[in-house]
Amino acid sequence: MNPREDIKAIYSKAIEAVDPYKAVRSSLIREGNVLRLIDGTVFNLSDIKNIYVVGAGKATAPMAKAVEDILGDSISQGVIAVKYGYRENLSRIALREAAHPVPDENGLKASQEIIDVLGRAGEGDLVISCISGGGSALLPYPVEPITLAQKQDLTQKLLKSGASIKELNVVRKHISRTKGGNLALASYPATVINLMMSDVVGDDMDIIASGPFVPDESTYMDALSILQRHNLVKEVAPSIIHHLEKGVNGEIPETPKDKHIFEKVHNCIVASNIIACMAAYTKACELGYNSIILSSMIEGDTAQCASFHSAIAFEVIKTGNPVKIPACIISGGETTVVVKGNGLGGRNMEFAMQIAPLIEGLPIAAASVGTDGTDGPTDAAGAVADGTTVTKAQQLGLNIDEYINNNDSYHFFEALGDLIKTGPTNTNVMDVRIIIVV
Structure with a gap:
């Protein structure tokens, strides 16, 4: 036995087992005009007007490639955001590269494109979402007046403080136009298939990439408490604290929590740790x-x-x-x-x-x-x-x-x-x- 060589063989097999392309192909199956999820949910493609594909994350490019290979020319339009270097050759879906773990301007532009695409979706349309770890940083679209630079600074300080990914995402949800169910809101009333590669402990769907298509159970108070716990209230931009305090006081709406928005969202975790x-x-x-x-x-x-x-x-x-x-x-x-x-x-x-x-x-x-x-x-x-x-x-x-x-x-x-x-x-x-x- 050679422990070092064996360790390499073992972790290589672990990575191979969670190949995103294979995970999507085994979870989303097309049989003629019928599209079927692994849980048995069936979608009749002949009843669907337009198909839009969006997504973000480090595993999203091969996920989108799988969707392209399944649906081909049936895809009307799509755009995804991935980490620099995490590419795939796509023909129907636009691929945008951006920074992770600290977001950048390219991530902001990609987020705006995704919101624009979802704005075209309506009744009778289908949105397929490819979400994976890293998606939260790759979908940076802060609410006004918070700037991207202020959000970058917040992310860096939370990471250095030892905050967990769950804590980081709770805060990010409450200063974002894309997270915490906001992409579900942007897609409504279209039907959504939300495919996810889980990168969070316990596979909590509202934490994966900050749950852009999933109801958010956290609150502004939770987000503010996290900054207080890590002694960051006086360290981050005042505009962030002011926004969270307005939320706590009920002056601005919470992340989407209306059940009707999520009634046509079908969530499916395709791979996990x-x-x-x-x-x-x-x-x-x-x-x-x-x-x-x-x-x-x-x-x-x-x-x-x-x-x-x-x-x-x-x-x-x-x-x-x-x-x-x-x-x-x-x-x-x-x-x-x-x-x-x-x-x-x-x-x-x-x-x-x-x-x-x-x-x-x-x-x-x-x-x-x-x-x-x-x-x-x-x-x-x-x-x-x-x-x-x-x-x-x-x-x-x-x-x-x-x-x-x-x-x-x-x-x-x-x-x-x-x-x-x-x-x-x-x-x-x-x-x-x-x-x-x-």
């Missing part, structure tokens, strides 16, 4: 490891997550529980990092750096990988560490504590040659962690 974890489990078993999936819903502080996973590996060595050596421990989800330094990194590389000193000298290898191929604002998907990482770092004159304190996981693992680089995967179902004990 547990599918990736199950594929990783199957591959690990094929490689001869006694394997276990801890959970696909792990969240919280990255350092604490690393400590928790190392403790399970220690238990495997000590008592053979919950699985015996050779063991493969698999988990999924999305943790958060409270950024205190000025280094470069992401939560997956941070996990590997935090676990490295805990497993030093032991027959353990650990990796954390973002299924989208991107960890933070870097070209790496994650990193791998083992029982020799700290020693190798010392031999290169690197002090791991200094890198941890500076949140500089990228440069630490770059120097060791232990970054995991997959390139853009065009999918996104959060992260997969793999711990091997031999």
